[in-house]
Amino acid sequence: MREAYHVELEQLADHLAGMSVQVADAMERATRALLEVDLALAEQVISDDAKVDDARAECEEQAYALLALQAPVATDLRTVLAAIHAAESLERMGDLALHVAKAARRRHPEPVLPDAVRDDFARMGDLDVKLARRVEQIIKTKDVAAAKDLETEDDAVDDIHRHLFTVLMDRDWPHGVAAAVDVTLLGRFYERFADHAVSVARRMIFVVTGKMPGYGTDDEI
């Protein structure tokens, strides 16, 4: 049983790594659609989101089967539950990329972003995509040090997000309220995407070390 359990757990990890690639690609394309006012790319992200939802459902099924058939206990049990949480976060990251793509589609053929904040979103997009690709590597390699580094990247996203507010709050913001509303929501989508990437990385640290960083020791059972 131990052998079968670990083979199935590896398959589940592969599935989660695959979801990380899906949401990294989605955010990369959504950001390009936003910056380059590319409707076809936005439509692609929107129609591809169903695949992320399906992948999440498959991960859950796989995790449920593992729990039902192997009845793991202690750390093994927590590992499977961490995977279920990670699948939920990854699906949410897909939703956030979808929201970005929908914003690009809604305003098409007008650009959503005023030039003043284009670079900020390009950088947030780069960071978000990098975070999701790191998550894939962390799931594959179980590299705890890399997982911890993710928090630094997330800080960079938070810095840009805060900077956006100072740009918006400037009395001389000349782009009107509608653009400010779009920038506010989009900024939040990018920031939440990064938060969820960190949350997946933290769950992976737990899977490897048995300890959840900053969330108690989580090893009572």
Place this chain on the structure above:
Amino acid sequence: MREAYHVELEQLADHLAGMSVQVADAMERATRALLEVDLALAEQVISDDAKVDDARAECEEQAYALLALQAPVATDLRTVLAAIHAAESLERMGDLALHVAKAARRRHPEPVLPDAVRDDFARMGDLDVKLARRVEQIIKTKDVAAAKDLETEDDAVDDIHRHLFTVLMDRDWPHGVAAAVDVTLLGRFYERFADHAVSVARRMIFVVTGKMPGYGTDDEI
């Protein structure tokens, strides 16, 4: 074992019902703090949020213990996993109430909301609190019909949320960009709170019927 399992499952349900009351109270107070520019009340919501986080951690521990010690299968297994998801959604609802309270604190002694949207937020607040209190009842009574009704209430929140955008996008919005940014974010917090309430109710429908509404039949294992 079956007997012990059901006693423990009832305790877990009581815990989740308690969390629903906590987040309903938090959103009620946060909305009052926002509308009445009440700093003390905002501070109370902010400091009380740790209790919601603790309650979530306790629910997870209880669910993990149930899984480890009883090794439930089939619908029993899915019931416990639904409870873990519900605890996560309820914690998130607490976070959203916290965000509202923090907005009230950040602008104090200035009001966050222009008079033009005060009534909209009062109504969204009422609906959100009502949703969270209904969730408590649904968890206690396992009333599937009531759980389904929740979707209608959520539609009402979505309607107000959409209406807010038309108010914001009006060329004559006279309150400036900073107020528009606050209204945009706050509107999203109330809308997400309602979404999470619906998500908890849907999990409870699953617990009772073994079927997840709109998410496949979920009964393969």
